[in-house]
Amino acid sequence: MAISGALSGRPGAANPAPMPLPDPAPARPKLVPTRRGLGSLRMVWRTASRYPVQIVIALLALLTSAGATLFIPRTFQRVVDHGFAKGVSPSTIAPYFQGLFAVVIVLALATAVRFYFVSWLGERTVADIRIAVQANLLRLAPRYFEENRPSEIASRLTADTTIIEQVVGSTVSVALRNAVVGLGGLIYLFTLAPKLAGMLVVGIPVLILPIVLLGTRVRRYSKNSQDRLAEVGARAVETLGAMKIVQAFGQQRREGERFQEAVEDSFATAKRRFGLRAVMTAVVIGLLFGSVSLILWEAVQDVASGRLSGGSLTAFVLTAGIVTGAAGALTEVWGDILRASGAAERLASLMSEEPEIAAPAAPRSLPTPANGALSFEQVLFRYPTRPEVSALDILTLRIEPGETVAVVGPSGAGKSTLFQLAERFYDPEGGRVTLDGVDLRDADPAEIRRRIALVPQETVIFGASARDNLRYGAWEATDDQLWAAAEAANAAEFLHKLPDRLDTFLGEGGARLSGGQRQRVTIARALLRDAPLLLLDEATSALDADSERLVQEALERLMDSRTTLVIAHRLATVRRAGRIIVMDGGRIVEEGTHASLVERSGLYARLARLQFSDAA
Template sequence: MQSPDGPAESIETPASPEDTSASREDAAPRRPRRSLRPLAMVWRELFKYPGRMAVAGTALVVSAMSTLAIPYGFRRVIDQGFAQGADHDVIRTWFLMLLGVVVVLAIATSIRFYSVSWLGERVVADIRLRVQRHLLALAPGFFEENSPKEIASRMTADTAIIEQVVGTTVSVALRNAIMATGGVIFLFALAPSLTAGLLVAIPVVIVPITVFGRRLRVVARKSQDRVADIGAMTAEVLGALRVVQAFNQQEREGGRFSAAVERTFDTGRKRILIRAVMTAVMMFLIFGSITIIMWRGAIGVAEGTITGGTIAAFVVTAGIVAGAFGSLTEVYGDLVRGAGAASRLAELLSEEPEIASPARPQALPVPPRGKIAFEKVTFRYPTRPDMAALVDFSLTVEPGETVAIVGPSGAGKSTLFQLAERFYDPQGGVVKIDGVPLSSADPSDVRARIALVPQEGVLFAASARENLRYGRPDADDAMIWEAARAANAEDFLGMLPDGLDTFLGEDGARLSGGQRQRIAIARALLRDAPILLLDEATSALDAESERLVQDALDTLMQSRTTLVIAHRLSTVREADRIVVMDGGRIVEEGTHAALTQAGGLYARLASLQFDERATALG
């Protein structure tokens, strides 16, 4: 768990998935999606590959026109090939031409499928990369107000919808649009009077599409949000499965998940019902119109005003046109879902990083000294604006000095680390490193001068080598083993099945707590930064692991400016200076001996801890 005075404390009651769902549902009417405009982001990504789009577009046009050429071939075959006394050579010619059209159609369809599928995969990959890069640039405060698990769902479920839109839906839409347009032109050439009747039905079809489409957009958005809720809840519960089982809450969590699934089903059912009704209405209007027109055509054949080949070609072409319009009605629903998915991703991309490099960043001095100063700093977390985490706080840590920060929970200790690494900017005052205000410097330059050892060693699902050199990717094995030796991690790393190439599992699950901490320390050693931030790296360890980790920390702290958040006061006795905080202010400052004799807050905290330890040992 994070320290209470860090960002986590700013959220008094975490929003449950039900609350999140309700808030989204309430917000939906205020932000309706009136068009397919959010798909503009997808089109921009598509236009990055004009060559592939040209190939796909050409193949699409050829396949659509080949499809329309088949009815024309039928007309010629019926009128000339089936006539009494027809020339066999003429029959063979028209059938070979018809067969050639089929071959062209097959090849063009194959090329079209490959090209649009490639575009779908490529565009989704590019969007995921854009979103991920943008998310990594956002300040931690954004993720206090937005669930990372829900964001992860957008990166998977929503991009999958976009992939379907680009790789299938757009291709189907364009192909059917071409066939519908070309088919109507061909129908006019075959029988203008019959085709005019078809055109009368078009406005009758468009009006229901518009009415149903507006409702479908809102429901599709809600449906995607519900799916995201399920993904977020699944990740949350499985990530805390030991706690769930320890408290025998499997049934409760199953009930919560069941409720979320049912909400998703209800919203999905509404979306499906709207699409089903819309499809039924469209099909009735389209094919009903065609049936009436075919009736009129049959009368024309009986009267001898239309040839059999013409009416056959008209029937086949009208069927193709009707099918094209019918597919377009279904495609519209898919495009609406794609627009909803794109809008959710666009919301992430539209977020402006609160912490960004100035247009002309001020360079930090070289070589680095490691001095850090807080000057009259006042800070409130964005999610808790009414409560100040720091109030008129001033502290200067000289190069090479070790300063311990102690105090009760909520005193503001972890906030100092957040500001030092410029995850936030204070509302008042200034934080400086080597005399340069952090707001004037590039955040990446600031963080390059800081090494962090968190309270719980955070490891990634990767090999030991990748975790160790996370802060210094160019480190070779000799440097890694040297850091591991200094961090008392060499022995257990050498015993791993594949050495440094051993996969450590999710969050380093294959290692003990002490081993994870020592890897975190070795990682900080490799970074070789002038400023070291220690968020009490031994508070959750057993006595033996604590001794090994403390020895490693002593090595790490040598010749570095060090800020230590101390929960166990026994670990800070040797600090050059101890700063006691309470309510976001410094209330005491001095050495362990001086503060103990002063009889203030530090003496009281020390007395409580040491008395408890003596009682435990006794």
């Protein structure tokens, strides 16, 4: 029976009486966008504008293709006006068709160039945004990821950036092309028939009104749809990551129903979005082509009265069709841009997050050589997600260089909190934590962590090769150094047996290794770190006897000549410690060596007798 699972009750405190707790810090907002409206797309533009050459080439190709498109009605005007007169020979109109073929070739080439460079810009912009968002996320303290679901953040890096890629790589190009074609077409219409073109222009405000009125609601539905899609991704990641538990407890049906519920919510939200867009498109196109029909009726009368030639009417009809098609396309493009605006808001909120734990403006250097002396002085700390409970309650603890201190206590006693503060993942509310005499708040967190090696209870193996997992301790380590660390951690034998040895992919979470093997890889990683301070969350209680023996041997080598703070789950480790700290409720309730604590016949002694009798 492990001490951590058996300790309960609170004997007399060894620390000073607790002081009144300050008011809890206000809860942080969760993934709240920082910008509103289309202004959030400025972030996308700033990223894309790093590539001016590609933008210029894409714009030139766009203008060329738009000009070629508008030249086609002009060609048909000349064909109708000059090619249908009596006595006209085919050779007379042949140059017009030759020009038309030349325009078509130019249109095809310009469109291909535009497609390539616009697609390049879309993919490059999204890649840069993903890199920037991930780089900022890596700066944030663990608190942020406790209050915001990592699976939802991952959805932003995939689903939202895909929406932006579509807009930058396609929609914006389509919008610009249709805007240029529409504007150029209107100018040409005024040269053909000013009265008819004026009638067409008068109807434009009628078309814009529904876009403005419905566009805001489309944008809101678009953002809600993206939120629901993120929830779908989060549910899937959560379930797939715990598949063994799901199947072991026979909860496949329940998880399927939960996922179906999330998908149906996403579909219902999307249905409202595309339903409103369909209404907006129908209204705009109906008004647009209805207006064109009335204008054409007036045009036919002008042809009959001789005020307009047949060729001009043909060109007017073709150009009006191009202009109305461009306007119709712009209404659909507007919906996509609104959707991208919602996605950009969500990504901008991630990029604007500032780390709570950061280096001061003038960080204080840690002394050299490093000793690994760690001290907690009157430390008061509460987790932001549990402000009503003191994780550490005015705790004082000093660990001397080279000393091994074991910490035992029930779940929630504050043992792991010591590690969190030592790594400066959090700052205490009261008191201070020092490393080699320097307050951690005055030092650069990166320098602090370079002096610490961590072996967590829950082993973390990345979905990468054995080599890369080991090199997390020292990325520049040579293969000889990797094998030496593996040998010291009792990991070399099974690593040699892997199909590709150090180049073997270990699977997601180290799925190709046993629990004991994963633990030994993490110990080898800590050995490569070669740090003066070791934080060891011992995790041998779940291992079989042979694996536990190998891990314990590796731990002894790792702890040699290092300052070690170890959360002990087995008394075998406790007995080897120079000093034992018993924690409960964020306070130290007993302290001493194994022998002295046993002689007191207190809580520790009773637990020790119980555990050793169980082992016997």
